[in-house]
Amino acid sequence: MDVGLIGLGKMGYNLALNMKEHGHDVTAYDCNEQNVKEAEKDGLTGAYSVEELVSKLKGRKVVWLMVPAGKPVDTLIDDLLPLLNKHDIIIDGGNSHYKDTLRRYEKIKLKGIDFVDVGTSGGIEGARYGACTMIGAQDEVFEYIEPLIKDISVENGYLHTGENGSGHFVKMVHNGIEYGMLEAIGEGFEVLEKSQFNFDFKEIARVWNYGSVIRGWLMQLMEDAFKNDPKLSSIKGIIHSNGEGLWTVQEALELKVSAPVITESLFTRFRSEEDDTFTGKVIAALRNEFGGHDVEKE
Secondary structure: OEEEEEOOOHHHHHHHHHHHHOOOEEEEEOOOHHHHHHHHHOOOEEEOOHHHHHHOOOOOOEEEEOOOOOHHHHHHHHHHHHHOOOOOEEEEOOOOOHHHHHHHHHHHHOOOOEEEEEEEEOHHHHHHHOEEEEEEOOHHHHHHHHHHHHHHEEEEEEEEEEOOOHHHHHHHHHHHHHHHHHHHHHHHHHHHHHOOOOOOHHHHHHHHOOOOOOOOHHHHHHHHHHHHOOOOOOOOOOOOOOOHHHHHHHHHHHOOOOOHHHHHHHHHHHHHOOOOOHHHHHHHHHHHHHHOOOOOOO
8 A cells, every 4th residue: 555654753653664564655754854864764755745745645645644643733634635635545643632533534524535543552662563553434444444554553453443533532541541550550669669678670570470460561561671770760750641641531520430540640640740849848837737747848
């Protein structure tokens, strides 16, 4: 299949190589010209503008966007619409909010162009060697791109989740669950770290990954992290939020779903970005007032 891919960050670049290795003709564009030149060195067809990328595609054009959520997606869609023909396909493979996806679908549909939302999981390695993909699209459109989706996904790792917007919705909830799982792993290892025992965290992660109830890829990655830095002493405990955990919590509130684990994990991320908080000062002052508890002075 002829594919135009826009966005050569770590995910997009690896995805383009994945497509190429499965026999697809990939034309790649990025606003950073150096990224395009690197792609050309790896055998991809380079394009130095959106117009050039579209002009190099044959037949029913397929353009895959792998750019940050929000305004970049809207800008590229506005750039693409005048260049595409009826039933050409725009795929948004980034972490867009599903409500933005629904809005974009209605806009693109008016032009007779087809739209697909693909929730993409598996990280950089997955993008390169086999991702987990969740696809929201009309049936005919999905059937057309399914060979491409199957090729870039890990075995049994793709699903047509239903109508437009559903792919990004499923990916949003996936990321919310991920927040909670990471939080539980982090809390568990902190209990180990604060204990009286001199544990080898790498070995604990290793043994948990063989036969235990909590075995899995995250535990494997945890073992790798402790192998490289046994006490994680070289990094700060700052955890940035990419937005999808927040969206999941907001959706849970709208649907009146109790989601305390995901919500607490989101708050932990917000707290991790602050060296100190006024909330902390208030609580410390109150504990000192009613109980004479010590306070740390600036």
